[in-house]
Amino acid sequence: MNIIVTGGAGFVGSALVDRLMQHTDHEVLVVDALTYAGTWRNLHGMERNDRLAKVKGDIGDRELVARLLAEFEPDVVINLAAETHVDRSIDEPGPFVATNILGGFGLLEETRMWWSRLTKARRDAFRFIQVSTDEVFGSLGETGRFDAISRYDPHSPYSASKAASDHLVRAWGHTYGLPVIVTHCSNNYGPRQYPEKLIPLTTRRAIAGLSLPVYGDGGNIRDWLAVEDHAAGLLAVIERGRSQATYMFGGGAERTNLQVVTTICAVLDRLRPQGAPHARLIALTQDRPGHDRRYAVDFTQTCREIGFEPSVDFDQGLERTVAWFLEQGDLTGDAAQRTRRLGLDSVGRNP
Template identity: 50%
Template sequence: MNFERNIIVTGGAGFIGSHVVRRLVRNYPAYRIINVDLLTYAGNLENLKDIENEPNYLFERADICDHEKMSRLISRYNVSGIIHLAAESHVDRSIRDPFTFACTNVMGTLSLLQSARNIWEQSPDGYHGKLFYHISTDEVYGALPFDSSLFTESTPYSPHSPYSASKASSDHFVRAFHDTYGLPAIITNCSNNYGPYQFPEKLIPLFINNIRQGKPLPVYGEGLNVRDWLYVEDHARAIDLIFHKGTPGDTYNIGGFNEKRNIDLVHSLIAVTDRLLGRPQGASLPLITHVTDRKGHDLRYAIDASKLQRELGWTPSLQFEEGLERTVRWYLDNEEWMERVTSGAYENYYREMYADR
């Protein structure tokens, strides 16, 4: 079958990547979407069960750091677009093991940039119709005070955690490849995502699961840190739009216009989860346990996404209350998914299946 375009999505078995893959596979039957993922602990092909047999979907198990293999894949499939999400993504893990973050996020991105550049430069039409789209985070900008200031696209980078330092570094390499070699590249920096299929080391799925099981809800410090939250499908919609309409060489901030203090988010989660489980209001409040604050915990992140709104007409489609309700309902309805993730069953199944790839 001949496809109009072949697009690699790296990290497509992860949380955000699986939503991006699903959206592109469904909305663009003329494209072949090649999900390239190493299947680390965070990669779970069960996130894509509903589209895995679609004729325009393909999975390739590969490490983005494997330069030869990534070059082969870009060549073999005549890839004209790369949407790069593969990364180590959990701040707490980066504090314990910064090296892995530098390897995957920095060296992996650099290696992938080099593969794309080499192959595209040598292709008959050069960079024409090609795009390297790098997905990054608002955490690269550092921390904001508790006032009305927002991160804009021109806020200077000031990362504090090993995770954000590694993402900032990868952003710089992407920009450098654009400025030095003319590689058509776009970077987007997005705030915290929430929604279905998120690995339950992250606050929202972890807490929903703990509330369900009556386990403690560990809140860092007083829970006063502020984050902006965006429903993951709204992020996937922004990525789709920017991939097609964004200007190469540009950066866009993506956010939910939805700041929450951690403690308020936890209260909302308890209210919705208790209600959906038919428990009395506030029944799970005693599960809140304040624990020692995260090292270097940034006070506040908040995104100004007005450039994206102004230039490409994107705004979040879902109100936070509705997004949270949908999310809690999804995790409660998909207990088996949660069970297989927390027990590790998903890893063994797919790792064995793709062991020789």
């Protein structure tokens, strides 16, 4: 197949491209705007493969998208181009509306117009895959898990922008017959993740000997999914996904934020005893506005239909991730200070 991966130089996108290069013979075109969290360095080593091509560009540039569709003639367009960080969306929601909603619309509409001119056999075989998040469903109580029919209830500018984009995709499938698929994943982690998210931020700050802020009481729960497992699931959707279906990807590894941070500290105590115990750096800080309490994902239907099953144990995956950051060299001083998270200036008591 010919596959266009938008956002392919980002964290999840590059993991998918890596999977495609290592485990398939598909031709891949990566389209990425290379904003702060996307870099060609994430594709280091892969670019030597003659099945991979790269274009710097914005999915909202409809002229560019139309040209690439006509030239590359994809069998699949999978959209991973997005602004993704909740904290940034609270500070500055505009880019989330611009990329996730307006950019997503441009990509979707140009794809629809190109697809409509194909032969019937090619139209039927084509897939537009929207990679979304479990955050569009809002917050869970102490029990239950999100599934493919969960009601949307977004609580942040980020999740609202992703929800809007998801609705557009499904509407294009219903109204125009475009063969669309929407996927929802729980929190990803692993190497190459931009250091504003919880795990890389905590790891880098702990290495630098800086305080480790944890929102609220630290009891917010997330289901953690190794990025390589997510990439394997997306490949299964590309190759076996059913048009108009929804697929859920979770790791089956619910942890409170405080548990995650404490585990990172314990891993660092073993791998780099200098500065131990790192848990002394943990400090609770003012909670984030609208902070959802719990996410969890039911992926049993996805497992049944396309064979997805997470394979990476969370504790082992987290240790490998921390070790990767340690191998990157000097992550102290300015590098850790520049990472961005609400509440860094209001660090309070130790838990």
